[in-house]
Amino acid sequence: MHYPIKIALGQNATIFPKINRIAYNVFMNKIDWIFFDVGGVLIEDDVFEETRRSLLLRTLRVLDSSITESNLDEMMLKASSMTGPINDNVLNLFIRDKQKLYIARNFLAGRKNELNEAAAENCVRKEAKIVLGKLAKKYQLGLIANQPTANKILLEEAGVSKFLNHFLVSQEHGFGKPDLRYFQSVFNATKANPQRSVMVDNNIERGLHPAKRLKMTTVWFNAHKKEVPDDNNVDFTVNNLQGLLDLFC
Template sequence: MNGVKWLFFDLGDTLVDESPPFEDSIRQLVQASRSLGYAFGEDELRIELLRAYEELHIQPMREALGRLVPKEDDRLAVRSGMKYRKEMEKPFPNALPVVRELAERCRLGVIANQSLGTAERLEQYGLLPYFQVICSSAELGVAKPDPRIFKQALADAGCLPEEAAMIGDRIDNDIVPAKQLGMKAVWIRQGFARNQRVPGPPEGPDAVITRLEELLDLF
């Protein structure tokens, strides 16, 4: 990690625990599907969701539901009543102390696929003061893995790709596009993407961790 001056973080399942709203979404989708006569349960949908992440589908939840609800009209009906409860997301307990310490060593940014209000949520979490650059898909109109969101973050930071590292939970959305641009990349194995296949060089991660605290030994 020599020469790294900037650390860019994904948010969902990297700094922020998405498991409560994801589990709530699973419950909602199963209940709505059963009202249409489908008999699968939460465990079955969870298994398909894990598989969809492993297979690098861009929209894993939609893919998983499609395998269990084959009729398009039924899928539309199920999804129409589903509400992702963003307010249930919370930062991981170790996120703030790790970010605070890393901010003393490097400059920090965010590259994330998020709905509107990313900065406001970071402020609620107590994380906003530690980030100098925030690139969120909703505000920019471009989402990972599109390289343009990474290029915008690098431009805003005024740093070269080789001076930056991307930290995220998804091989497809975080690691591969960062490596393709010449950035370093750290894969944190958390959430539904934890079993994604790791590609070989040059697109594989420079490091693999399972806890945020391990970043303190890398940087």
């Protein structure tokens, strides 16, 4: 029996491709590693992301008051697909004039304290320790995340890091998503086979598109239940960490 294109496995997880239950079970037995993004997945960072978005919009409107939130959202998708910091990518996409770009960067840099205050609100999701503890009994777990090393402290303090067999972030690898060299560096360090590995990420363009290019299984962490884009490279979607137990346990 084949399930329809969108199959609910439980309250928190969904399969997108057509797949029968036997094939699904066989497939899951071939998974060795599950890799996680940090911001927006293991760590709840809604305040930071809203502050970042607001600051970018204010910065751009200093130079062009006609820029809308929709314009920014569109450019942030493009910026996510590019290597380098998202903030820099957004400014480079919008602003071609070097002098105006200099003004915009200075304006944004002058409001760094606002971002730092917002980042202080970041916290590890309350279910992370339980979920990763259960997954760690069956799989190797690791990070593929564009994060400063300072954010690892939050995972350590929450008792989550002990379940992660690979606890290095982009800064320690010298590359960042969506650069395929970052993924390959992680595979080299862990000896993980990408075809037997899963990527859990809340950013399709930055994390899941490159993961799919490497033939990883992709899980979209869609906490805000956004509409699924047509060209999404998503094998599964979850709305919370508990959904990973519906999928993999």
